[in-house]
Amino acid sequence: MxxxxxxxxxxxxxxxxxxxxxxxxxxxxxxxxxxxxxxxxxxxxxxxxxxxxxxxxxxxxxxxxxxxxxxxxxxxxxxxxxxxxxxxxxxxxxxxxxxxxxxxxxxxxxxxxxxxxxxxxxxxxxxxxxxxxxxxxxxxxxxxxxPQGFYFDRLKAVGFATNFKRIFYKSEIDPIISLANMYGGIIRMIEIYKEPSLSPTQNYNANSLEHYFKNKPHEFHVLPDFDTIEKGIQAFIEELEIDMLVMINYQHSFIERLTREPVIKKMVFRTKVPLMVIPADEY
CATH class of the missing domain: 3.40.50.620 (HUPs)
Structure with missing residues (x-):
């Protein structure tokens, strides 16, 4: 239970x-x-x-x-x-x-x-x-x-925002897979890039996600760098009709910037869809 x-x-x-x-x-x-x-x-x-x-x-x-x-x-x-x-x-x-x-x-x-x-x-x-x-x-x-005034609808698309700069652990990915299992929706991974191509490390980590999601409908998406991460993520939500956004909260990553004023307020208080923050597995 x-x-x-x-x-x-x-x-x-x-x-x-x-x-x-x-x-x-x-x-x-x-x-x-x-x-x-x-x-x-x-x-x-x-x-x-x-x-x-x-x-x-x-x-x-x-x-x-x-x-x-x-x-x-x-x-x-x-x-x-x-x-x-x-x-x-x-x-x-x-x-x-x-x-x-x-x-x-x-x-x-x-x-x-x-x-x-x-x-x-x-x-x-x-x-x-x-x-x-x-x-x-x-x-x-x-x-x-x-979000304020948001009512439940079937999860057709779960967004996962990441920069692929660290390895992913099963404990971090399991909640995302669980969401996909509940409603059979697609997992849309998004990278907001500063460089037009992934580094070897990012490619390796992206491939590890491919392994985790191999039995689930999933797609990779890349968006150019925006003035702010918050703007890029909001554009991602709107363009791909995301029903829930997921992030992993780990140190030394772009999400650290999301936990500093005023960006955290923009994402937590102004996001248009439910936002799930998963703590990193640091052990």
């Missing part, structure tokens, strides 16, 4: 991520953990009031967290769900990214699914900066980011 973590701030985007997850895995038995992490965001306020008052404030946000999770469970009962899907609500106090990281390790999650932007005001803190940080820092499982 697949174990999937869906952090929530009770915004529309967080709810949309839940609905997307349900439909993406509609034919696969899953345990969905709906996690809300609550904390007092105004540290300056906390330092100026009594410890008793702080305790009362924490009790209030704790109750709001549990109340919000109950509401999600009620909404699920009134939505299209599947008998082989199970939903577990979890309320935790702490810093969101730290709690998400610890939860993923302790519960051995297979995947994290998050929305891109939260609601306005305080809620935007969670599905804004937290999604950004989770994508950059989680190393134990892939993170799937769902």
């Amino acid at each position: 697949k174990r999937i973590l869906i952090p929530t701030d009770f915004s529309d985007n967080a709810w949309n991520a839940i609905l997307y997850a349900i439909e993406l895995f509609h034919h696969i038995p899953c345990e969905f953990y709906i996690l809300n992490v609550y904390t007092l965001t105004s540290t300056s306020l906390v330092t100026t009031i009594s410890s008793q008052k702080v305790g009362q404030m924490y009790d209030t946000v704790k109750k709001e967290s549990k109340k919000g999770l109950v509401s999600i469970q009620e909404n699920l009962k009134n939505s299209k769900v599947y008998s082989h899907h199970h939903f577990i609500s979890v309320s935790k106090q702490g810093e969101p990214v730290d709690e998400i990281r610890q939860f993923v390790i302790e519960k051995r999650m297979d995947l994290i699914i998050m929305g891109t932007q939260g609601a306005t005001g305080a809620k935007a803190i969670f599905l804004g900066s937290v999604t950004h940080k989770v994508v950059k820092t989680i190393k134990s499982c892939p993170v799937l980011v769902i």
